[in-house]
Amino acid sequence: MNSGDGVDPAPRVHASAAPASPETAARSKPNLLDLSFHQLEDLMVKLGEPAFRARQAWQWLWQKAAASPLEMTNISKELRARLDQATAIRWPVVSRRLESSDGTVKFLLELDGGAEIETVLIPEKDRYTQCLSSQAGCAMACTFCRTGQMGLTRNLTHGEILGQILVARHYLASIGAALKLRNLVFMGMGEPLLNYDNLLSALESLHHPQGLDFSSRRVTVSTVGIVPGILEFGRAGLGSLAVSLHAPDQELREKIMPKAAKALPLPRLMEVLKQFPLKVRENITFEYVLLGGVNDSPEQARDLVRLLSHVKGKVNLIAFNESPGLPYQAPSPERVEIFQKILWDKGLTVTLRKSKGRDIFAACGQLLAAHECGEEQ
Ligand code: SAH
Numbered sequence: 001m002n003s004g005d006g007v008d009p010a011p012r013v014h015a016s017a018a019p020a021s022p023e024t025a026a027r028s029k030p031n032l033l034d035l036s037f038h039q040l041e042d043l044m045v046k047l048g049e050p051a052f053r054a055r056q057a058w059q060w061l062w063q064k065a066a067a068s069p070l071e072m073t074n075i076s077k078e079l080r081a082r083l084d085q086a087t088a089i090r091w092p093v094v095s096r097r098l099e100s101s102d103g104t105v106k107f108l109l110e111l112d113g114g115a116e117i118e119t120v121l122i123p124e125k126d127r128y129t130q131c132l133s134s135q136a137g138c139a140m141a142c143t144f145c146r147t148g149q150m151g152l153t154r155n156l157t158h159g160e161i162l163g164q165i166l167v168a169r170h171y172l173a174s175i176g177a178a179l180k181l182r183n184l185v186f187m188g189m190g191e192p193l194l195n196y197d198n199l200l201s202a203l204e205s206l207h208h209p210q211g212l213d214f215s216s217r218r219v220t221v222s223t224v225g226i227v228p229g230i231l232e233f234g235r236a237g238l239g240s241l242a243v244s245l246h247a248p249d250q251e252l253r254e255k256i257m258p259k260a261a262k263a264l265p266l267p268r269l270m271e272v273l274k275q276f277p278l279k280v281r282e283n284i285t286f287e288y289v290l291l292g293g294v295n296d297s298p299e300q301a302r303d304l305v306r307l308l309s310h311v312k313g314k315v316n317l318i319a320f321n322e323s324p325g326l327p328y329q330a331p332s333p334e335r336v337e338i339f340q341k342i343l344w345d346k347g348l349t350v351t352l353r354k355s356k357g358r359d360i361f362a363a364c365g366q367l368l369a370a371h372e373c374g375e376e377q
Helices: 022-028 037-046 053-062 077-086 146-150 158-174 192-206 229-236 250-256 258-263 266-274 298-310 333-345 366-373
Strands: 093-099 105-110 116-123 128-131 135-137 152-155 181-186 219-223 240-244 284-290 313-319 350-353
Touching (some): 037 053, 105 158, 116 135, 116 158, 128 158, 135 192, 158 192, 181 192, 219 284, 229 240, 250 266, 298 313, 298 333, 313 333
Parallel strands (some): 181 219, 219 240, 240 284
Antiparallel strands (some): 093 105, 105 116, 116 128
16 A cells, blocks of 8 residues: 555554464454553453553553553563553554645555545644544445445444544654644544444543543534434533534435435434533534535525524535535535625624645545545646
């Protein structure tokens, strides 16, 4: 997979190993990154150690980027050896890295078993935001989304979800980046609420002060709207909610995102969202991809205002990112402006998501699709 075009493999890259090599043996061992903090405590106890050893190991995994248990120098040599015998530390392997002229960086990552995912680092004024994948592929088949066209390969594990952050941090350290990675959005491949258990344990781990230590205010989970996951996620209070709406009525939503819209019809979705527990000053973000001539008319903007009149929400408009094989066109800048103004004039908070990393196919699923189709430069 290494194409030699600026690939920066993390230190634990596994080249395709011959059978029975130590690499292969390591691959069959459980990955320490897949354990929650409590599971790591249980493992320590099972190994005859006090539970508090987990704190030290956790720090090595998530803050000190250890590539092997043998690197955990503040725990005894004997325990290190036993951990190494029973477990391994495997990061997702960077198979390609693409850097956009606007600073956006996209990683194509290979997971155990060969599944591939993407993650994108987006520079902003005072920080980086990382767009994370929750599944390899996606079962939702939304008609405007490249990932949707691929179908679902599998759910990501706890370690694979969070491993994307380790890869990004390693890269940022390697280039001496001045900005920190502060914000996380689950807007990469997959439907996070259809990988609910792993998502939740990953979110819990994210906030661990001895680990990655992200504030829940800086984590956003984007969903097409899945019950009961959406309310369970709200009650857990581990991040903000973004809902991919894309249409102001059920009929059109069914055309744009058939599976999701049929599974949870729009009126019911809005009812569920009214029950979503929000903190003070917190909003639900509604994502709306503007598809030229499909959902971008002034009338549809007014319908959207009506639909959102009873929820505490803000709108994130996104101009459709054109991609070969997708049956839509980008909206004209004039239509975008008019659409946005109608929402504004009715008092809604609206942001227009800037399209970043166009030259590296940074929209959801696009790098992988381009890679598979041989379109990439
Ligand atoms: N399944 C979740 C998470 C995936 S993120 C969800 O649907 O919310 C999905 C987001 O990716 C969409 O809301 C949209 O903002 C973006 N997206 C996907 N394909 C796109 C495209 N071709 N152009 C612009 N945005 C796209």
